[in-house]
Structures are given as C-alpha cells and as structure tokens.
Amino acid sequence: MAVHLLRFPVQVVFGEEAIREIRSFARSFGKHALLVTGDGPTASLPAVESIREMLAEEGIAVSLFSEVKSDPDVETVEKGVATAREVGCDFVIGFGGGSPMDAAKVIAVRLNNEGDIASWEGVGRVPGRAKPLICIPTTSGTGSEVTWVAVISGGKRGQKMSIVSHHLYPVLAIVDPRLSYTMPPELTAATGMDALTHAVESHVARKSWEPTRALSLKAAGLVFSYLERACQDDSDAEARRGMSLASMMAGMAFTTSGLGLAHALSHALGAHFKVPHGVANAVLLPHVMRFNLASAPEAYRELAAAMGMDTAGLSAPQAAEKAVEAVEGLLAVLPLPRTLRELGIPPSSVESLAAEAFLNTRMRSSNPRDTVLEDLIGVLREAMG
Numbered sequence: 001m002a003v004h005l006l007r008f009p010v011q012v013v014f015g016e017e018a019i020r021e022i023r024s025f026a027r028s029f030g031k032h033a034l035l036v037t038g039d040g041p042t043a044s045l046p047a048v049e050s051i052r053e054m055l056a057e058e059g060i061a062v063s064l065f066s067e068v069k070s071d072p073d074v075e076t077v078e079k080g081v082a083t084a085r086e087v088g089c090d091f092v093i094g095f096g097g098g099s100p101m102d103a104a105k106v107i108a109v110r111l112n113n114e115g116d117i118a119s120w121e122g123v124g125r126v127p128g129r130a131k132p133l134i135c136i137p138t139t140s141g142t143g144s145e146v147t148w149v150a151v152i153s154g155g156k157r158g159q160k161m162s163i164v165s166h167h168l169y170p171v172l173a174i175v176d177p178r179l180s181y182t183m184p185p186e187l188t189a190a191t192g193m194d195a196l197t198h199a200v201e202s203h204v205a206r207k208s209w210e211p212t213r214a215l216s217l218k219a220a221g222l223v224f225s226y227l228e229r230a231c232q233d234d235s236d237a238e239a240r241r242g243m244s245l246a247s248m249m250a251g252m253a254f255t256t257s258g259l260g261l262a263h264a265l266s267h268a269l270g271a272h273f274k275v276p277h278g279v280a281n282a283v284l285l286p287h288v289m290r291f292n293l294a295s296a297p298e299a300y301r302e303l304a305a306a307m308g309m310d311t312a313g314l315s316a317p318q319a320a321e322k323a324v325e326a327v328e329g330l331l332a333v334l335p336l337p338r339t340l341r342e343l344g345i346p347p348s349s350v351e352s353l354a355a356e357a358f359l360n361t362r363m364r365s366s367n368p369r370d371t372v373l374e375d376l377i378g379v380l381r382e383a384m385g
C-alpha cells in the first residue's frame with residue numbers, strides 16, 4: 001500500500017467581514033507589522049486603512065511596503081526586508097494577489113535567515129523559520145494564502161524561481177470575498193483560470209489522493225458554477241464567495257499534490273514574455289489536458305463530471321475528453337486571449353520556452369504523463385494557434 005502525505009498547516013478564517021478577525025490573531029504576533037502590497041490600486045483599497053485602524057486599537061503599528069510589482073524579484077524582496085528591519089517589524093502581512101503574498105512570504109523568511117534568496121530555489125532549501133505571516137488575498141486564483149510555495153523572479157537564467165518550503169506557510173490566511181469585488185472582468189477571468197488550472201493539475205497529479213481529490217474536484221465545480229458570473233457582475237456576492245472558495249481549496253489541493261506541465265510552461269512564458277500567470281495557464285490548459293488524457297483517464301472523467309458534463313454511458317477515455325470540451329466551452333465565454341499568437345509570442349521562441357520548462361523537473365515529475373523535450377514543443381505549437 002502506498003504511503004500518502006497531507007499538508008494543511010494554515011489556519012484559515014473565511015467569509016464576508018473575515019478581515020475583522022485580524023485583531024484577535026495579530027495580538028500574539030508582536031507590536032509592529034510590515035504590510036506588503038502591490039504598487040497598483042491595491043494599496044489604496046479601504047481595507048488597508050481599516051487593517052491599520054484595527055491593529056492600532058490593539059497597540060500594533062503598521063508600516064506599509066507597497067512596491068511589489070507583478071512577478072516580484074529578489075531585489076524587491078530585499079528592499080522589503082530592509083524596510084522591515086529599519087522600523088523593527090515583528091510580523092508580516094501579505095495583502096493582494098499572488099505577487100504581494102509571495103513577496104511577503106519570502107520577506108518573512110528572509111527576516112529570520114541570512115543568505116542568498118536565489119540559493120533557496122527548489123524544495124526544502126530555506127534554512128529556518130519565518131517571522132509570523134498573515135496572508136490576505138484580494139484576488140481569487142493564486143491560492144498562495146494556503147500554500148508552501150513562493151514564486152520569485154531573478155534566477156540565474158532570468159527564470160521564475162519556485163521556492164518551496166514548509167517555512168513559507170502563513171500562520172493565518174484571512175479570505176474575505178468582499179476584497180475581490182473590485183477586480184475587473186479580465187483579472188477575474190485570468191485569476192479564476194489559474195484556480196481552475198490548480199484544480200485540474202493537482203487532481204491528475206501523481207501525488208494526489210482522496211483528500212486532495214475531494215478538494216480539487218470541489219474547486220473545479222465551483223469555478224464552473226461561478227467564474228462566468230463573477231466576470232459579468234463584480235458585486236455578485238454568491239459568485240465572488242464561490243471563486244474565493246475555489247481558489248483556496250485548489251491551493252490546499254496543490255500544496256500537497258503538486259502541479260504539472262501547464263505551470264511549468266506558464267512560468268517560462270511569464271519569465272521571458274511577461275505573460276500574466278493566469279492568462280498563460282488559460283491558454284495552455286486545454287492543450288496540456290489533451291496531452292495528458294490517456295495517462296489519467298479516470299481522473300479526467302471525474303473532472304468532467306465535476307465540471308457539469310454528462311458522462312453517463314461513456315467509456316473513461318470518452319468521458320475524459322469531455323473535461324477538455326468543458327474547459328474550452330468556459331474559455332469561449334471569458335474575456336481572455338485563446339492562443340499564444342494572440343499574446344504576441346513568436347513561433348521561433350517555442351524551442352527555447354520548451355527548454356526552459358523542461359528544466360522544471362518538479363512539475364514534470366508530478367505531471368501524470370512522462371515527458372521529453374519534444375512533447376513540450378508539441379504542446380506549445382498546439383497552443384500557438
């Protein structure tokens with residue numbers, strides 16, 4: 001019998017007004033917080049001021065570090081660390097999408113550990129514990145608030161580095177769906193497709209098992225129930241709640257199961273062509289699914305059913321194909337590009353992108369189908385359109 005692992009060490013507070021719970025939890029973390037946000041509109045959301053006010057009532061000072069750009073790099077993280085040290089922060093709050101939360105994770109760990117951040121790339125290379133960390137997502141896709149991964153740019157080849165360590169788990173995730181209401185439709189769609197890609201890739205991953213599959217199937221179903229609605233009406237409370245849940249549950253699934261080829265390829269596209277992570281996943285997902293179908297037909301059959309497809313009377317391979325049809329049907333109604341060509345990716349770059357993705361042995365090894373370099377080239381050519 002196989003031995004399985006389940007990682008679920010993050011305390012989660014979920015629901016409308018969940019943000020208010022920060023007071024009772026933060027009391028035990030210290031007297032000064034570094035609040036890490038993006039350099040865009042997130043920093044001026046009213047919730048930032050209310051966090052400051054609530055913590056002030058607890059005698060906790062907040063210093064704002066709002067210089068995190070999309071796909072944060074090592075230099076930004078070091079700047080955040082310097083700011084935190086200057087003012088004497090005891091704990092860190094990551095507030096925003098995946099970029100500020102990932103930056104906050106590495107700032108929290110770097111505050112307690114000396115060394116070159118680039119040397120922490122990979123699994124289990126972070127030397128020691130982090131400062132206490134709270135993550136508060138304002139998008140619905142990354143799931144970073146419940147995972148042990150941070151993606152930071154600035155590796156030796158200019159690649160996106162996945163830093164993977166149990167020291168990166170936040171102590172607390174506060175998931176308040178109201179914070180996602182201000183997302184425009186395109187960002188809602190892109191981040192939502194990231195959540196769906198987490199659900200699909202973790203479900204078919206080699207390390208998935210019953211608890212992670214329950215999470216990934218539920219997450220996939222929630223995306224199919226609510227993503228289109230959330231894109232059409234930004235204040236549809238039920239749809240926003242459903243997408244916040246989907247993002248969190250898919251994150252819980254993949255932090256144990258791992259991901260696959262869509263993520264290996266989308267990291268290469270993000271590093272070299274600045275394609276937003278969710279957009280790259282949306283374009284790649286159906287092509288990666290089709291490539292993988294024969295290696296995990298039963299898992300794809302389960303996904304097809306969770307996505308609302310009628311699979312009665314079909315063989316496992318036929319039913320599995322329905323999962324791809326479902327994803328293509330969803331993409332057809334979302335405000336997203338459908339091909340790499342539309343994203344301006346030159347066909348001449350296919351080989352180098354595939355070579356970069358091929359170096360991601362962690363994601364290739366969790367993907368259900370073994371791959372050689374030519375397979376990745378083939379998937380990218382299909383996605384080129």
Ligand SMILES: [Fe+2]
Binds near residue numbers: 263
């Ligand atoms: Fe992702």
